[in-house]
Amino acid sequence: xxxxxxxxxxxxxxxxxxxxxxxxxxxxxxxxxxxxxxxxxxxxxxxxxxxxxxxxxxxxxxxxxxxxxxxxxxxxxxxxxxxxxxxxxxxxxxxxxxxxxxxxxxxxxxxxxxxxxxxx
Ligand SMILES: [Zn+2]
Ligand SMILES: [Zn+2]
Numbered sequence: 001x002x003x004x005x006x007x008x009x010x011x012x013x014x015x016x017x018x019x020x021x022x023x024x025x026x027x028x029x030x031x032x033x034x035x036x037x038x039x040x041x042x043x044x045x046x047x048x049x050x051x052x053x054x055x056x057x058x059x060x061x062x063x064x065x066x067x068x069x070x071x072x073x074x075x076x077x078x079x080x081x082x083x084x085x086x087x088x089x090x091x092x093x094x095x096x097x098x099x100x101x102x103x104x105x106x107x108x109x110x111x112x113x114x115x116x117x118x119x120x
Contacts (some may be wrong), residue, residue, distance in 0.1 A: 005035070016042045061114050068110035075103030 001010040009066040010020030015032035015038035027036040034043040035060035079100025 016041050016046065028080075068107050068114060071103055071110060075100045075105075075107055078103055083097035 001008045001020040002008070003025050004014075004019035005025045006022065006023060008022035011023050012021060012027070013019065013027060013065045014021050014035040015029070016033045016034055019035065021033055021035055025036055027040050028034075029040060029043045029047070032043065034040045036072055077100070078096050082093045082096025084091065085096075089096060
């Protein structure tokens with residue numbers, strides 16, 4: 001493979017445009033090659049965006065996990081209240097039981113989402 005810009009042998013492929021570049025025409029950026037002065041800036045920006053979105057993913061996963069646990073406790077509280085205070089609540093207990101179950105379900109869903117995000 002020849003360099004896109006001159007007749008020298010290419011040492012690699014630009015991470016941004018995919019053209020072959022020789023040692024003279026290339027510059028190393030973020031564990032890859034880029035056309036010197038042409039794609040240098042673009043690759044750096046691209047890598048910055050990827051790095052940022054990766055951090056955002058981890059942050060989202062952490063929030064999901066935390067809210068999932070809080071939601072689960074909230075659901076148990078509702079469910080527990082509905083069961084313990086059944087005599088006093090009478091028909092209202094059904095509402096508390098149902099609400100508790102729905103909250104627990106959503107907590108489980110949040111936990112499932114977090115596992116999916118961690119895998120990605
Ligand atoms: Zn390039
Ligand atoms: Zn070159």
